[in-house]
Amino acid sequence: MSAENKTSRISGFYKLGVKKRMNKVKKFAELSDEEVGILQEKGISLKEAGRMIENVIGKIQIPLGIATNFLINDKDYLIPMATEEPSVVAAASNAARMIREGGGFKASSDEPIMIGQIQLIAKKPEEAKEKILANKEKILSLANEQDFVLVDLGGGAKDLEVRILNNGMLIIHLLVDVRDAMGANVVNTMCEHVSPLIEEVTRGKVYLRILSNLATKRMARAEVSISADALGGSKTVDSIILAYEFADADPYRAVTHNKGVMNGISAVALATGNDTRAVEAGIHAYASLEGRYRPVSHWSKDDKGNLTGRIEIPLAVGTFGGATMNPVARAAMKILGVKTAQELAEVMASVGLAQNLAAIRALSTEGIQKGHMSLHAMNIAAMAGAEGEQINKIAEILINENNIKVSRAKELLEAKK
Ligand code: MEV
Numbered sequence: 001m002s003a004e005n006k007t008s009r010i011s012g013f014y015k016l017g018v019k020k021r022m023n024k025v026k027k028f029a030e031l032s033d034e035e036v037g038i039l040q041e042k043g044i045s046l047k048e049a050g051r052m053i054e055n056v057i058g059k060i061q062i063p064l065g066i067a068t069n070f071l072i073n074d075k076d077y078l079i080p081m082a083t084e085e086p087s088v089v090a091a092a093s094n095a096a097r098m099i100r101e102g103g104g105f106k107a108s109s110d111e112p113i114m115i116g117q118i119q120l121i122a123k124k125p126e127e128a129k130e131k132i133l134a135n136k137e138k139i140l141s142l143a144n145e146q147d148f149v150l151v152d153l154g155g156g157a158k159d160l161e162v163r164i165l166n167n168g169m170l171i172i173h174l175l176v177d178v179r180d181a182m183g184a185n186v187v188n189t190m191c192e193h194v195s196p197l198i199e200e201v202t203r204g205k206v207y208l209r210i211l212s213n214l215a216t217k218r219m220a221r222a223e224v225s226i227s228a229d230a231l232g233g234s235k236t237v238d239s240i241i242l243a244y245e246f247a248d249a250d251p252y253r254a255v256t257h258n259k260g261v262m263n264g265i266s267a268v269a270l271a272t273g274n275d276t277r278a279v280e281a282g283i284h285a286y287a288s289l290e291g292r293y294r295p296v297s298h299w300s301k302d303d304k305g306n307l308t309g310r311i312e313i314p315l316a317v318g319t320f321g322g323a324t325m326n327p328v329a330r331a332a333m334k335i336l337g338v339k340t341a342q343e344l345a346e347v348m349a350s351v352g353l354a355q356n357l358a359a360i361r362a363l364s365t366e367g368i369q370k371g372h373m374s375l376h377a378m379n380i381a382a383m384a385g386a387e388g389e390q391i392n393k394i395a396e397i398l399i400n401e402n403n404i405k406v407s408r409a410k411e412l413l414e415a416k417k
Helices: 019-029 033-042 046-052 089-100 125-134 136-144 148-152 185-201 234-249 251-271 277-287 328-337 339-365 369-383 389-401 407-417
Strands: 064-073 075-082 106-109 113-121 155-166 172-176 205-211 220-228 297-301 307-314
Touching: 019 033, 019 075, 019 389, 033 328, 033 369, 064 089, 064 148, 064 328, 064 407, 075 328, 075 339, 089 136, 089 220, 089 251, 089 339, 089 369, 113 185, 125 155, 125 172, 125 185, 136 155, 136 172, 172 185, 172 407, 185 205, 220 297, 220 339, 234 251, 234 307, 234 389, 234 407, 251 277, 251 339, 277 307, 297 339, 307 339, 369 389, 369 407, 389 407
Parallel strands: none
Antiparallel strands: 064 075, 106 220, 113 172, 113 205, 155 172, 220 307, 297 307
């Protein structure tokens, strides 16, 4: 498929069977038969699983879906999402369809700088701070001895900052450009490696040496503008803004609002082999950095009545290293077609914003249960014994009759015999 006719706008993708869907994705991402096999049948082997964690006895499977319609910085993306939750993939695709009508997502991100923390206890914190700053270049070059490959790629330890906490502890922040890795390994290694030198120059004692998951130097942003018409009218725009204002005023709502954002972000993180807990921890901490827990997305109306939305979040994700190298994650990454960790973060911020829009649009209008019903009805039809095309037909009748019960599905199946 040539670049110019490569579009993620695939109408009716959800109506296709799995085989036809995969064919479209295969063409779009130029997947090999082997990669298709890995995604659909093979997954990771027990041997590979045993190299990833300890005490392996098996594997657990999560559905991998594709969200369509994403246009981010004028590039089309098919988004692999690993999630057990119904409606998430459909909601993201639906929001992305509305957003592309307004020109798509404009996304950006910072250089991939991670913060490594070194905890130092010293008798005279101010003096120790001066000593560390005076030896900054020495500490940085010692850190960089740990990873010449990273340095050759333009990354490595770039700077350090020293904080004195209220309790008198000295916390050194080693700022490391990790390029396309998530960065935990290299940052932790560097922090451990430079600690003896820090102890020597300060005569203090180092305790913890570990990266911070609050990656505020590694922010990703996305913004969108959508016409009132594309959303279903100006009343819908107003109710979406009310939903946002609710979340901004109340942490009980803000956390659910942000959970909706994370439905998108974590699903892409999981599909691409990234550390979902690191991403979640960072984003929730960022949401409360101002002293109270707030939504990570913002919605308002411009002077033409369009809905405008933006999101800004720390995103420590990689395209290289760790679990991103497992064969399923590699195939998912190929579908996504991102070249760098920064591009991946921009895509994830966009997916989070789309997911949030879909949720608050549904919640502030028809409610979210309706959307959940079609998958629910299909499950009920299958439980009653329906197979193949029968499942869709029975599910449709159950929904129309507003009677989604196994007993009714069984009656319908009997009547068709
Ligand atoms: C459910 O997984 C996510 C929502 O609760 C998000 C929200 O309330 O905004 C629907």
